[in-house]
Amino acid sequence: MTTLHVESVSIRFGGVQALTDVNFSVQKGEFVGLIGPNGAGKTTLLKIIAGILTPDTGRVMLEGEDVTRLPTAKRVRKGLAITHQIVRPFRSMTTLDNTALAAGYKITSNPLTAAFHWRRSQQSARAAEMLAKVGLAGLEDRDVSALPLGNLKRLEVARALALDPSIIILDEPLAGLNHREAERQADTLAALNAEGLTIVLIEHNLRELVRVSKRLLVLDGGKMIADGEPEHVMSDPAVREAYVGKADDHAAA
Amino acid sequence: MTLYAYSLLSILGINIMLATSLNLISGFCGQFSLGHGAFYGAGAYAAALCAVAGYPVPVALLVGALVGGALGFVVGFASVRLREDFLVVTTIGVSFLFVGFVRKQKWLGAEMGISKIPASGLGPEGNAIMILLFAAATIALCLYLNRSWLGFAFRAVGDDEQAARTIAIPVSTYKLLAFTIGTAVAGLAGGLYTYFTQFIVPDSFTFILSVTLMAMVVIGGLGSTWGVVIAAIILTLLPEAFRFINDYRLLIYGGVLMLVMRFAPGGLAGIATSVTRRLRKA
Numbered sequence: 018m019t020t021l022h023v024e025s026v027s028i029r030f031g032g033v034q035a036l037t038d039v040n041f042s043v044q045k046g047e048f049v050g051l052i053g054p055n056g057a058g059k060t061t062l063l064k065i066i067a068g069i070l071t072p073d074t075g076r077v078m079l080e081g082e083d084v085t086r087l088p089t090a091k092r093v094r095k096g097l098a099i100t101h102q103i104v105r106p107f108r109s110m111t112t113l114d115n116t117a118l119a120a121g122y123k124i125t126s127n128p129l130t131a132a133f134h135w136r137r138s139q140q141s142a143r144a145a146e147m148l149a150k151v152g153l154a155g156l157e158d159r160d161v162s163a164l165p166l167g168n169l170k171r172l173e174v175a176r177a178l179a180l181d182p183s184i185i186i187l188d189e190p191l192a193g194l195n196h197r198e199a200e201r202q203a204d205t206l207a208a209l210n211a212e213g214l215t216i217v218l219i220e221h222n223l224r225e226l227v228r229v230s231k232r233l234l235v236l237d238g239g240k241m242i243a244d245g246e247p248e249h250v251m252s253d254p255a256v257r258e259a260y261v262g263k264a265d266d267h268a269a270a
Numbered sequence: 271m272t273l274y275a276y277s278l279l280s281i282l283g284i285n286i287m288l289a290t291s292l293n294l295i296s297g298f299c300g301q302f303s304l305g306h307g308a309f310y311g312a313g314a315y316a317a318a319l320c321a322v323a324g325y326p327v328p329v330a331l332l333v334g335a336l337v338g339g340a341l342g343f344v345v346g347f348a349s350v351r352l353r354e355d356f357l358v359v360t361t362i363g364v365s366f367l368f369v370g371f372v373r374k375q376k377w378l379g380a381e382m383g384i385s386k387i388p389a390s391g392l393g394p395e396g397n398a399i400m401i402l403l404f405a406a407a408t409i410a411l412c413l414y415l416n417r418s419w420l421g422f423a424f425r426a427v428g429d430d431e432q433a434a435r436t437i438a439i440p441v442s443t444y445k446l447l448a449f450t451i452g453t454a455v456a457g458l459a460g461g462l463y464t465y466f467t468q469f470i471v472p473d474s475f476t477f478i479l480s481v482t483l484m485a486m487v488v489i490g491g492l493g494s495t496w497g498v499v500i501a502a503i504i505l506t507l508l509p510e511a512f513r514f515i516n517d518y519r520l521l522i523y524g525g526v527l528m529l530v531m532r533f534a535p536g537g538l539a540g541i542a543t544s545v546t547r548r549l550r551k552a
Binding site: 067088089090091093094098099101105106107108109110114118119121122124125126128130131132133134135137176177179180 | 414415417418419420422423425426428429430432433434435436437438439440441443444447493
């Protein structure tokens with residue numbers, strides 16, 4: 018069953034064609050990695066899927082439904098969860114409250130419903146469960162401003178999980194983490210996928226990505242240049258050129 | 271109690287309503303408004319017109335709240351599209367626009383305002399009690415909202431709008447709602463003011479009033495209902511207690527505001543929290 022389907026998506030910013038006819042589908046239960054050099058259009062693609070940008074042409078389908086014109090909050094209610102590359106916790110809240118608020122998305126999706134609900138025990142219990150799942154048990158009552166980056170990256174995942182998503186798209190969840198933290202975070206994601214969660218991972222950490230993902234998509238210059246098994250994709254000359262070729266340019270410079 | 275005491279209690283109640291309702295917009299939901307005086311004024315003028323036309327007190331107060339809230343809803347639309355700092359500038363504009371508009375309208379009494387507004391029939395004591403009851407209800411509403419999921423979501427919107435969107439919160443609707451509730455309460459306070467003074471002029475609703483209300487919110491502690499209530503009480507009573515403070519009111523408000531921003535950005539509520547924490551540790 019197709020969870021996410023991106024069809025002929027193109028977008029132009031002024032004179033720059035940021036994405037050209039991008040097509041791909043993600044099936045239920047898949048673990049897909051999305052890579053590409055800087056400026057390849059990864060973040061633009063994520064913004065289009067999330068509803069922050071509207072494509073010039075093409076459409077985005079979620080669980081078979083066209084969501085191209087829907088705002089972010091509505092897409093999230095339909096099963097899309099996103100984590101931010103630069104962590105965005107609610108700074109005035111504890112770790113538990115950050116996650117409990119996400120767990121109460123059915124209540125907060127309508128302000129009138131929210132005005133007549135005040136009990137949080139059910140959502141707090143679910144939030145604690147999600148925090149334990151990503152390895153943040155014991156830190157429930159901490160102010161998020163006191164948490165290190167590694168934990169904040171985990172909090173992003175816990176908050177997304179609390180939304181009962183059918184697909185979760187993670188924007189560089191390993192960036193800024195040391196080797197060990199990145200490995201642990203990738204293991205957590207692999208475990209979540211093993212439980213049946215559909216994951217799209219946008220990442221620069223190729224080592225971890227090739228280790229945990231089962232399929233790789235490669236974006237370069239706004240075009241999808243490869244799609245397949247990680248080992249197979251990484252040996253593709255076009256992909257090597259996109260990465261290694263540019264590395265040679267850097268070396269020459 | 272003397273007539274002066276009733277008058278002081280009435281002003282106190284009105285200021286508490288205005289400051290806590292502004293806190294609902296700026297403290298709970300993170301939308302800085304420097305035009306709260308305009309919504310207060312709109313409610314006052316609407317209630318005054320109703321009272322002069324012979325409508326009973328509850329109708330006039332309701333119309334005051336509705337007009338304040340309706341104007342807030344319209345300005346709130348701007349807040350949905352604007353960045354925080356742009357919203358501040360827009361609300362400053364609203365503040366000047368309101369006074370400028372009212373001053374030129376003959377049907378609103380222009381510079382002379384509206385006088386001979388019929389009394390509420392409750393007398394000074396009854397008026398003061400009515401105002402204090404409404405102030406208590408406003409405090410209760412704010413405390414309740416802050417505990418509810420609505421207040422929970424308001425805080426998320428105030429913290430980070432983009433992050434709030436990604437956990438399915440319809441940010442625009444929440445911002446608009448906070449603005450509408452807050453400005454409706456300001457409009458109601460305007461209606462109460464109308465019956466308290468029985469005479470309104472444009473100069474009662476100027477930009478200085480809006481800034482004074484924001485000073486109450488910031489000094490009390492953004493987002494803290496009790497902190498803002500205490501700040502409203504202190505900033506209302508101090509100038510009355512010490513005549514010289516009244517003469518230098520703006521200078522002192524400005525100075526205190528700068529000191530708070532520099533040394534205790536959490537305001538009185540922030541100071542109280544850190545003192546409690548230290549006492550617990552000791």
